[in-house]
Amino acid sequence: MHPLENRPVLALVRLPHAQDLDLPAYETAGAAGIDLRAAVRAGDPITIKPGARALVPTGFVFEVPFGYEGQVRPRSGLAFKHGITCLNTPGTIDSDYRGEVKVLLINLGEEDFVIERSMRIAQMVIAPVTQVAIREADGTSTTARGSGGFGSTGSK
Numbered sequence: 001m002h003p004l005e006n007r008p009v010l011a012l013v014r015l016p017h018a019q020d021l022d023l024p025a026y027e028t029a030g031a032a033g034i035d036l037r038a039a040v041r042a043g044d045p046i047t048i049k050p051g052a053r054a055l056v057p058t059g060f061v062f063e064v065p066f067g068y069e070g071q072v073r074p075r076s077g078l079a080f081k082h083g084i085t086c087l088n089t090p091g092t093i094d095s096d097y098r099g100e101v102k103v104l105l106i107n108l109g110e111e112d113f114v115i116e117r118s119m120r121i122a123q124m125v126i127a128p129v130t131q132v133a134i135r136e137a138d139g140t141s142t143t144a145r146g147s148g149g150f151g152s153t154g155s156k
C-alpha cells in the first residue's frame with residue numbers, strides 16, 4: 001500500500017476571520033510540520049516588543065484525531081533571524097480541543113517584530129500519543145540508575 005494511503009485525517013474548520021487565508025499546509029512534500037499563519041486583521045498587525053509575548057490567532061479550529069496530538073513548534077528561520085520563538089514550545093493541541101488554535105510567541109531578539117496577516121509564524125506536527133492507564137503503586141522495580149539524574153552519568 002502507498003504510504004500516503006490510510007493517513008489519519010485532520011479536519012480544519014475555518015473561522016470568519018480566516019476567510020481569505022490559505023489553508024494550513026505542509027509546505028514541502030516531506031515536511032514534518034503544517035505551517036500556521038497569523039489571522040490578525042489586515043492593516044492591524046501585532047507588534048511584539050523585545051522581551052514581550054503575544055497570543056496570535058491562526059483562524060482555524062483543528063480536530064486532531066484521537067490518539068494524536070498537535071505540537072506547536074517555532075520556525076527556525078524566525079528564531080535565527082529575529083529571536084522569535086514559541087514560549088510554551090512545544091505547545092500541546094489536545095484531540096478534544098475545539099477552540100481556535102493560537103500561537104504564543106515571544107520576542108527574544110533586540111528589535112520590535114511585526115506580525116502581518118497571513119505570515120507563517122509557527123508549525124504544527126501531528127504526533128501519536130499514548131494515553132496510559134494510571135495506577136497508584138507501593139513501589140517501583142529496581143534499576144542500575146536508581147534515582148540518579150540531572151547529569152549523574154557525567155558529560156564524557
Ligand SMILES: O=c1ccn([C@H]2C[C@H](O)[C@@H](COP(=O)(O)OP(=O)(O)OP(=O)(O)O)O2)c(=O)[nH]1
Pocket residue numbers: 072088091092093094095097100101102103104
Ligand atoms: O500553543 C498552544 C497550546 C495550547 N492551545 C490550546 C489547545 C490545547 O488543547 C489547549 C490547552 O492547552 P494546555 O493543556 O497546554 O494548557 P493548560 O494551561 O493546561 O490549559 P487547560 O487547563 O485548558 O488544559 O489550549 C493552543 O491553542 N496553543
Ligand SMILES: [Mg+2]
Pocket residue numbers: none
Ligand atoms: Mg491542559
